[in-house]
């Protein structure tokens with residue numbers, strides 16, 4: 001690349017139960033003040049799945065017994081050469097009780113009451129595919145953290 005782009009691999013886990021999804025209010029750092037799934041960086045020496053399970057445990061004290069990869073979200077921010085490559089997982093099979101930590105305050109939401117107005121603006125665009133059980137890949141070009149200039153969602157397996 002004449003202009004070097006780099007990718008940062010991240011994880012995002014959505015815990016579901018009948019008619020509800022568990023979200024966390026991010027208390028600091030990237031996406032602070034918004035509801036989100038649980039996730040973060042993939043450390044050296046760990047797989048993406050191991051990283052996803054670790055972040056879920058660290059952020060809300062839940063152990064994911066299984067994870068299903070449902071999509072990949074690529075985020076580019078104007079003026080930032082680093083693309084965020086977010087591997088998205090869901091699970092219905094967890095152990096433990098969602099517990100507030102220094103990072104996240106967890107709360108169950110009814111599917112028809114997901115607080116999209118207090119979430120990353122792209123979430124309302126791809127959440128419906130997750131809830132239908134579809135697998136997809138998506139790209140979003142952001143200007144800042146609030147404006148989406150361009151996006152593309154390719155559904156791989158329609159459910």
Ligand SMILES: Nc1nc(SCCc2ccccc2)c2[nH]cnc2n1
Pocket residue numbers: 010011012030031036037038039040041075084086120121122123
């Ligand atoms: N839902 C959602 N999540 C993210 S980052 C998720 C991964 C992450 C990274 C660092 C700390 C915690 C979680 C987004 N970025 C742009 N739109 C977005 N939508």
